[in-house]
Amino acid sequence: MDYQLFYWNVPFRGNFPLILMSEAGLKFEVVDASKIYPDSSLSIICPGVAPPYLLDCKENKYLNQMPAIMMHLASRHNLLPKNSPDVWVALKLILDCNDILYEITRYHGMEMWTSQKWKEFRTYRFSKWLKQFETIGYERLDKTSGFFFDGKISVADLSVTALLGALKWSFPALTTDMKESCPNVLSLVERVEKREGIKQFLKKQRKELGKEYCSGQIEDSIRSMLSSQAH
Amino acid sequence: MDYQLFYWNVPFRGNFPLILMSEAGLKFEVVDASKIYPDSSLSIICPGVAPPYLLDCKENKYLNQMPAIMMHLASRHNLLPKNSPDVWVALKLILDCNDILYEITRYHGMEMWTSQKWKEFRTYRFSKWLKQFETIGYERLDKTSGFFFDGKISVADLSVTALLGALKWSFPALTTDMKESCPNVLSLVERVEKREGIKQFLKKQRKELGKEYCSGQIEDSIRSMLSSQAH
Known part of the structure; x- marks a missing residue:
């Protein structure tokens, strides 16, 4: 497993990283946001106030804020513009x-x-x-x-x-x-x-x-x- | 002049790029947002729906969305984290x-x-x-x-x-x-x-x-x- 995305089971904001990860051929799963939000959302390393949260399984690092997740994934998986x-x-x-x-x-x-x-x-x-x-x-x-x-x-x-x-x-x-x-x-x-x-x-x-x-x-x-x- | 920032004459969202440009010692001026918004905001190259808009005077390029402006300026002026x-x-x-x-x-x-x-x-x-x-x-x-x-x-x-x-x-x-x-x-x-x-x-x-x-x-x-x- 490359990534877990903590989000609700609806397309809305979650589909942004899910579509990117699908294009990049990554292994990912969606975990219900209630596993992390709101109770433990402040106790993880690099906390965040609202879903989606992306967990990089290999590095055990979290990142929230959809646009930041998109740029992070794009930077890792060769999906940023060149210049x-x-x-x-x-x-x-x-x-x-x-x-x-x-x-x-x-x-x-x-x-x-x-x-x-x-x-x-x-x-x-x-x-x-x-x-x-x-x-x-x-x-x-x-x-x-x-x-x-x-x-x-x-x-x-x-x-x-x-x-x-x-x-x-x-x-x-x-x-x-x-x-x-x-x-x-x-x-x-x-x-x-x-x-x-x-x-x-x-x-x-x-x-x-x-x-x-x-x-x-x-x-x-x-x-x-x-x-x-x-x- | 390095940059013009099109914004209202209040701190709020405009102070983000203004503080960055002050730290970086850049030459900038604030232009009232009404010069560009809403009427001509769709006719500039790289249009945007709302202020602030940053104009890079040398390249004559616009960019709006405050977080994008911040990352663009930081990337140009050595204010991004290293890794x-x-x-x-x-x-x-x-x-x-x-x-x-x-x-x-x-x-x-x-x-x-x-x-x-x-x-x-x-x-x-x-x-x-x-x-x-x-x-x-x-x-x-x-x-x-x-x-x-x-x-x-x-x-x-x-x-x-x-x-x-x-x-x-x-x-x-x-x-x-x-x-x-x-x-x-x-x-x-x-x-x-x-x-x-x-x-x-x-x-x-x-x-x-x-x-x-x-x-x-x-x-x-x-x-x-x-x-x-x-x-």
Whole structure:
């Protein structure tokens, strides 16, 4: 076993490292976050306040904060862009993904969606995020090929796929937004989801979890917004 | 001019890169975020959805997302830890700081504080974050010396100082929490704030802005909680 990921049994934030590890052909398992959180989360070496936590089994070291886990894994397994400025643009893209996770769950369910706020989010904010990805990918992505950096897959492609692939699967209506605002990035996501390791991982996960995304009342709230918009 | 930082005229998230650039002796200026946000934020190369944006004047390149800006600057100006795993622990610490900025402003003022929620935050959550910093610094910090990594200053020390130094200055009552939960980290923050470049920067900023922190209704909300707790 190379790594254990302590997380809840939903795609949401956990799928970022899981998709990366699947691409890299690593041996990993998901351990329920309750084994470490909240009780012993401060007593491990390099503590953290919230899941996901990655345990490097060989070194017996923990690391939490999803974007840090992604950069650590990418650095170890040859999935960072080649040049230094691009490395930090890749990190920026992961942080953008992480912000979208916050926003779509109203900061982890701090509030539920109202029709008005959902409409504003979908019309202005979500489309702005998607257009931003498309602009950053502009020179290097087309409908049939390309990656964000260096003509090869990196942590940036994997992160955007973990975000948009899961949203597309769990809430198919959002695919329309992606088609409109980021057609080339959407096609990247579809290509990455077909890569062998990731395809196998997603097939198994989607069979087990169905359409579940982040669970809880906030997932119900997103679903009720989508069904009342009737598309 | 080496860099321009597009941000609002408050410490909050902008002080992270400003403190780093002061330490590194760089030439920089703060430009009001309204020059770029929201109107032209999608039309620059490497667009971003929200401030701060850093402009590298020599390369004419933009980068947003505070933790990415910090890592980019640290990588350029010799402020990253030496060894790769530590680099990602430093990133984790910056992300922790960024999460605390979200939490103390109730996600940028999405809700205002109530006495009940403020009490819970201060008693459980804020103290947990502080204890976590103290644990991570445990082996390398003491009351009079030390840094998080390699016995020298890095982006980790600068980020924790940007967070706690500003909170301490703007809301002195919170110093009590730091004394209780992270005495060695508090002493690090005090040492870092006395370094020549940072001292000059803070002196000028604090003269200009007074006790202002993040501005707006949410700053008023924090202040009303602190005054009603009468300490």
